[in-house]
Amino acid sequence: xxxxxxxxTDVLVIGAGAIGALYGGMLARAxxxxxxxxxxxxxxxxxxxFDVRSPWGDFVFRPVRVLRxxxxxxxxxDYVLLAVKVVRGLDRVALLRNAVGxxxxxxxxxxxxxxxxxxxxxxxxxxxxxxxxxxAVSRVGEATIQHHAxxxxxxxxxxxGVSARTQQLAALFQAAGVPCDTKAEVLAxxxxxxxxxxxxxxxxxxxxxxxxxxxxxxxxxxxxxxxVMLEAATVAAAHGxxxxxxxxxxxxxxxxxxxxxxxxxxxxHEHGRPMEVEPILGNVVRLAxxxxxxxxxxxxxxxxxxxxxxxxxxx
Amino acid sequence: xxxxxxxxTDVLVIGAGAIGALYGGMLARAxxxxxxxxxxxxxxxxxxxFDVRSPWGDFVFRPVRVLRxxxxxxxxxDYVLLAVKVVRGLDRVALLRNAVGxxxxxxxxxxxxxxxxxxxxxxxxxxxxxxxxxxAVSRVGEATIQHHAxxxxxxxxxxxGVSARTQQLAALFQAAGVPCDTKAEVLAxxxxxxxxxxxxxxxxxxxxxxxxxxxxxxxxxxxxxxxVMLEAATVAAAHGxxxxxxxxxxxxxxxxxxxxxxxxxxxxHEHGRPMEVEPILGNVVRLAxxxxxxxxxxxxxxxxxxxxxxxxxxx
Numbered sequence: 001x002x003x004x005x006x007x008x009t010d011v012l013v014i015g016a017g018a019i020g021a022l023y024g025g026m027l028a029r030a031x032x033x034x035x036x037x038x039x040x041x042x043x044x045x046x047x048x049x050f051d052v053r054s055p056w057g058d059f060v061f062r063p064v065r066v067l068r069x070x071x072x073x074x075x076x077x078d079y080v081l082l083a084v085k086v087v088r089g090l091d092r093v094a095l096l097r098n099a100v101g102x103x104x105x106x107x108x109x110x111x112x113x114x115x116x117x118x119x120x121x122x123x124x125x126x127x128x129x130x131x132x133x134x135x136a137v138s139r140v141g142e143a144t145i146q147h148h149a150x151x152x153x154x155x156x157x158x159x160x161g162v163s164a165r166t167q168q169l170a171a172l173f174q175a176a177g178v179p180c181d182t183k184a185e186v187l188a189x190x191x192x193x194x195x196x197x198x199x200x201x202x203x204x205x206x207x208x209x210x211x212x213x214x215x216x217x218x219x220x221x222x223x224x225x226x227x228v229m230l231e232a233a234t235v236a237a238a239h240g241x242x243x244x245x246x247x248x249x250x251x252x253x254x255x256x257x258x259x260x261x262x263x264x265x266x267x268x269h270e271h272g273r274p275m276e277v278e279p280i281l282g283n284v285v286r287l288a289x290x291x292x293x294x295x296x297x298x299x300x301x302x303x304x305x306x307x308x309x310x311x312x313x314x315x
Numbered sequence: 316x317x318x319x320x321x322x323x324t325d326v327l328v329i330g331a332g333a334i335g336a337l338y339g340g341m342l343a344r345a346x347x348x349x350x351x352x353x354x355x356x357x358x359x360x361x362x363x364x365f366d367v368r369s370p371w372g373d374f375v376f377r378p379v380r381v382l383r384x385x386x387x388x389x390x391x392x393d394y395v396l397l398a399v400k401v402v403r404g405l406d407r408v409a410l411l412r413n414a415v416g417x418x419x420x421x422x423x424x425x426x427x428x429x430x431x432x433x434x435x436x437x438x439x440x441x442x443x444x445x446x447x448x449x450x451a452v453s454r455v456g457e458a459t460i461q462h463h464a465x466x467x468x469x470x471x472x473x474x475x476g477v478s479a480r481t482q483q484l485a486a487l488f489q490a491a492g493v494p495c496d497t498k499a500e501v502l503a504x505x506x507x508x509x510x511x512x513x514x515x516x517x518x519x520x521x522x523x524x525x526x527x528x529x530x531x532x533x534x535x536x537x538x539x540x541x542x543v544m545l546e547a548a549t550v551a552a553a554h555g556x557x558x559x560x561x562x563x564x565x566x567x568x569x570x571x572x573x574x575x576x577x578x579x580x581x582x583x584h585e586h587g588r589p590m591e592v593e594p595i596l597g598n599v600v601r602l603a604x605x606x607x608x609x610x611x612x613x614x615x616x617x618x619x620x621x622x623x624x625x626x627x628x629x630x
Binding site for chain 1: 617
């Protein structure tokens with residue numbers, strides 16, 4: 001077990017769930033001074049840190065400070081990692097407001113499309129990094145994180161480019177042993193990654209909690225997933241991020257080959273947590289409407305998912 | 316309570332569920348000699364008949380004979396009412412095979428589109444009536460049927476026309492007090508009725524058991540229902556049964572005005588019973604493909620519903 005907690009780069013992680021704790025912890029391992037804002041598990045994290053179980057080596061991540069709210073932040077960090085989910089009722093701008101100083105770089109993690117603009121509008125003078133985590137990680141108990149597999153990061157400035165500060169952050173991750181690629185067109189990566197999410201997440205929920213194997217079992221399932229992905233690719237292309245159709249067949253084939261997997265949206269729904277409907281699906285539908293791109297399958301999924309989300313209980 | 320059981324027209328009801336018992340019972344009230352084939356509740360029905368609670372007046376329906384199988388039928392009836400659901404694994408032709416004599420008229424009840432051709436092909440020399448029940452009725456206990464509301468029938472010969480035998484059957488229903496209209500184009504009635512079913516049934520299942528109010532609560536819900544109905548209307552028109560769009564708005568408005576209602580498909584799904592996916596949705600999708608009509612919303616619903624139906628349990 002490694003226990004590292006001090007360094008020279010100041011980092012604040014807002015939303016120390018599985019993703020925030022894993023990557024915050026890895027930055028701490030690389031020597032950064034990492035504090036966290038976390039409400040659940042606060043006492044446990046304060047007393048014993050996060051217990052992180054990872055193929056990269058198990059370790060305890062003891063944050064420099066464990067805050068209940070960003071308002072408790074006394075010194076602006078060099079980087080804020082915003083690792084909260086993009087869901088209804090959570091005001092990400094308000095969370096950042098008290099945490100950023102004039103030189104703080106904002107790093108936005110999270111699934112989906114169109115999750116940066118709101119932050120960019122609220123903090124027009126701040127550098128903004130968009131980051132994608134290709135990782136299977138979950139909170140398995142109080143202050144306990146299980147990193148199951150994968151873990152690569154991709155990041156770049158929003159809307160494009162790779163600044164010196166972005167390169168420094170990537171180097172810090174790499175120093176910790178985290179595969180981290182900088183991307184001059186990080187939104188292209190985002191559209192590509194969302195291709196999988198936009199198909200499998202809504203379908204898994206609407207099918208009543210289907211995993212990937214159940215979704216791809218009937219021939220109609222494969223056809224439908226392909227249609228959904230093709231529509232999403234058309235929207236991406238209309239926004240300057242073309243995706244080759246070979247990528248779609250490859251995504252379906254590799255999903256069929258992998259162990260059956262239940263999506264985060266299905267798990268959120270089962271546990272009564274808000275789902276990432278807008279970043280993964282709703283924003284794409286709106287961008288399609290904006291460009292006049294027909295996305296009937298996406299519209300169908302969105303219409304159904306809105307009903308599930310807004311569900312009025314009657315019985 | 317009225318107890319009527321003998322008459323001059325011989326009728327055999329195959330599938331004495333809620334619909335079969337109600338309408339079989341009403342024919343008996345009009346003086347027909349009605350026998351039934353029923354497996355569940357067989358002993359209870361044989362000893363005490365069906366207890367039918369209805370706005371038309373409560374009554375006990377004592378069938379002339381209560382058979383376990385159509386093979387027990389010794390004398391071919393004048394009419395066979397086939398009132399089983401059209402679901403996978405149920406061979407309707409086999410059920411009819413032992414029950415029909417040379418002069419037996421086959422009357423097909425049931426939701427959806429395209430449920431007659433298979434019967435017509437198997438019994439090319441028999442007169443075939445297609446019948447629609449606009450009724451809210453359910454089995455509420457052993458041999459106990461609750462007729463909640465409505466009850467009108469529409470019937471006509473397949474594929475079109477109204478024969479003397481059809482008029483006789485309609486007159487028998489009318490004599491019992493059942494509103495019954497004969498239709499020269501009964502398939503037009505079928506397409507019209509299916510407009511409601513093709514939208515609300517699949518959506519209620521995919522939304523996780525939504526009732527009509529929950530489906531129509533978000534604006535996206537109304538839009539989506541309208542899109543689904545418009546696509547179904549396009550397929551109907553392509554097959555010679557045009558439906559005015561005013562009918563769609565009227566269907567949505569009247570559904571919003573009525574008491575929240577959970578569809579039969581949602582109830583079937585909740586109780587682990589097979590769903591009427593093919594008659595209500597799948598056959599329409601296939602008819603659309605046949606004519607090259609684009610039905611992306613229907614395709615989406617069908618793809619999702621097939622996954623739900625074929626669900627592979629993994630956990």
